[in-house]
Amino acid sequence: MVTCVLLCPGQGAQRVGMGRDVAEHFPAAREVFEAVDEALGVSLSRLMWEGPEEELTLTHNAQPAILAHSLAAFAAARDVLAPRLGVGHSLGEYSAYAAADTLDLADAAWLVRKRGEFMLEAGRARAGTMAAVMGLTAEQVVASCAEASTPDEVVVAANMNAPGQVVISGDPPAVERASRLLAEGGAQRVLQLKVSGAFHSPLMQPAQARLRAALADLPMRQARFPVIANVTAEPTTAAEVARGLLGDQVTSPVRWVESIQRARHEVARDVPFIEVGPGNVLSGLLRRIDRAAMSVALGTAEQLTAFLEQYG
Secondary structure, eight states: OEEEEEEEOOTTOOOTTTTHHHHHHOHHHHHHHHHHHHHHTSOHHHHHHHOOHHHHTSHHHHHHHHHHHHHHHHHHHGGGEEEEEEEEOTHHHHHHHHHTTSSOHHHHHHHHHHHHHHHHHHHHHSOOEEEEEESSOHHHHHHHHHHHOOSSSOEEEEEEEETTEEEEEEOHHHHHHHHHHHHHTTOSEEEEOOOSSOTTSGGGHHHHHHHHHHHHTSOOOOOSSOEEOTTTSOEEOOHHHHHHHHHHHTTSOBOHHHHHHHHHHHSOTTOOEEEESSOSHHHHHHHHHOTTOOEEEEOSHHHHHHHHHHHO
């Protein structure tokens, strides 16, 4: 068994074809995709594997697609993985709780589908945007956001992804003002993101209220292993604590740097991080946060096969 920290990616990692080879090579993974399709009442797997990309990218499709791929990859390797902790980026926190058996797979798929719908509708009701800021500290970004905000137009630091990489989120005029201040303050780059709303900001409060109602109706169990919450950067196994934190998360910043640092503190230094699902974005952020941390991406059949041949 491989003792590890489980890494679960968030929205943006989706791509057409994601997970198809994993389903073809691993029956346990195929069962996950089939269960997600059944839970949603649509063939999400067909959309994942055949596109079109513009439909897959829609928030309410991308979120359950990434969750399905992450949990399918985890299922394929589950017999040799012994997670000590789970850490998921935004949407990925739901994948981590599902891997820890806090949420049933069908419930998790339904919940993230609803989360995506709520976030999309909140974005349509009050248009928002996001931008990635490179080359400044989180403190500098927070200060510029506070200066750029007004009572009617808000911008906040939404994702503290890595040293020198922070995403801001809010009303477009406020994001524009903050972007200008940040560029003047020495940012290497401020890159506008293609998103359907101001995620992890106060603009998501309508989505938060609906998400809390959805969470209230779902059965949740104590986690088999702790999951580090985006909101607090602290580990928890308690179902009711997790329920509250997932409700808080949609309007709160993703404290990713602190979450990874906490994970490194909780486990031995030689314990690897295993990224399950599409891509290896989180492995890249991990190296920027702690160059000594080890990571393995398990998102393709080739990666899973090599890993299982070594450890299975």
